[in-house]
Amino acid sequence: MGEDIEKRIGWLRDEIRRHDRLYYVLNAPEVSDREYDRLFAELKKLESSHPELVTPDSPTQRVSGEPLEGFSTVAHAVAMLSIDNTYDADDLRAFDERVAKGLGAQDYDYVVELKIDGLAISLRYEQGVLVRAATRGDGTKGDDVSTNIRTIKAIPLRLENNGHMPDILEVRGEVYMPKAAFAALNRERIEQGEAEFANPRNAAAGSLKLLDARITATRKLSFFAYSVGQVSRRPAEGHYEVLQKLREMGLPVNPNIKKAADIEEVIRICLSWESKKTELDYQIDGMVIKVNRLDQHDILGSTHRAPRWCISYKFAAEQAETVVESIDVQVGKTGTLTPVANLKPVLLAGTTVKRATLHNFDEVRRLDVRQGDAVVIEKAGEIIPQVVKVLPAKRPSSAKPFAIPTE
Incomplete structure (x- = not known):
């Protein structure tokens, strides 16, 4: 009987993780919210009856029961640098000239991504298990917000092993609040006589810095992965390919990422999103352009504050x-x-x-x-x-x- 219960608990955890991935990563849910809640309730009941079988990466362990007294500081193994930005297409062409000069005769291409307007986060996975999450902070150290990050269902507590998963993997990405969740939160705050959040970015940042994870869990935050930090081995040789590997591991990666053969294609992609950005259910404030090949990142290097292989194109506020x-x-x-x-x-x-x-x-x-x-x-x-x-x-x-x- 005990072995059957342990197997059932294992199956429920795997099934809930699979449905989380279908919903948050692939945008292809297979079951209704009611059926998902039924699976979750069964798992919670079995674990409550058999606490010796509870594991830290179980889907039931996302929300901590007690508020924290404060946040500890975490040093980043690889610095989380800023990104130089521009509002001008000619500045993108100037960036391309610097890249060409830095790489000499080498061929290169670009990856163009939406610049999600949220809070930069570093997620550290060891043997596929989420062990720590930290804010960007000053770039060299940030706040340990692991307890709050675990409440975000879009972030897997355990990765799928696709054959490319390093033993140590730091995933960099953006925690954000969808527009609908932001509007609902502000309506609630107005009703309670509290000040509105000015924008979704402030709301996301404020939610992650709450000492009570139970409140954070109600804020409906989400996440997109956009790069890696420290890794025991690179999952792929190109940035675009790394993002595909992260998606295979169960991490949400924005579906609108594009490759561009040259800077003129980059500019066309950027300009196309000026008018389309309001169609998204999350806030973006521009685009991010990165040289694709990781070995070329090493060649181009960085200044003390920003990489030379990356630039952001910011949208002017309408x-x-x-x-x-x-x-x-x-x-x-x-x-x-x-x-x-x-x-x-x-x-x-x-x-x-x-x-x-x-x-x-x-x-x-x-x-x-x-x-x-x-x-x-x-x-x-x-x-x-x-x-x-x-x-x-x-x-x-x-x-x-x-x-x-x-x-």
Whole structure:
């Protein structure tokens, strides 16, 4: 009987991991949420009855029961460098000229990826098991956020052994909050009288730095892997191929990654996403361009802060000009006051905007925003409309300073 229970527990763990991979990595779920929850509930019940059979990598062990007192610091085995960035196609051509000069007569190609707007994370796997997760921090050391990272179902606690899995594998990637989860979280915070998060990146970062993993588990964070750090052996010789191997191991890799033969193809791919980015269910703030061959990464090297084989192309925030018709003050459940500008309707990033947050009264004072003002608005994280600038030259003579409530 005991052997049968142990086999059943093993089967349930493998089946739940398989369904996690189908859902988060392959985007091809086979079962309903209800059936998945039934499998999970059975595993949890069996482990509760047989605690001696519980293992750290079991799907039931993602959420810790007790809050942490604080985060310890972790040194990165391989530094997590920054990436140089540009907003200009000619700068990409200049980057290509530097790459060509650095590689001499060698042929090379590029990999173009979406720049996910989240929080950079390093995941350390040993013998295929997740043993530690750390934030980027200052690039040489970061915070150990393993307890919170384990709550993210998109991140496997144990990798699939595809024959290319190194004994030691550090996976670098981005933790992010999908747009729908971000909108739902902010609605909840407004109802509870708490301040909204300004954008999905801030929400993801704040969620990972919570001391109580049980709260983090409710935040519906997700993850994309985009490179490796320390490895006992390279899974492949090209960056594009490494990402395919990571996907085979069960790690989520963004499906929109493309190879490009030359810099002009790179530029075409980047420009095509300027208009398509709003169709995604997660936030991106640009593209990342990398030389493909890993041995050429070694040749090109890096400066003290950024690799020479990589650059990001940033999208400029889309803005629109409109007029403030009035300013309201919203009252949260706990009495928190939030000023909101009612606007002359204007089209911005694919939707008609009629209201924009002013965040707080300090922001109202800083902007000196008034009824009747012409203002520039943009969407924070392409989601929340906000006033970023007042145009004083267009201010009507009748405009009066906003009377900030004292009670």
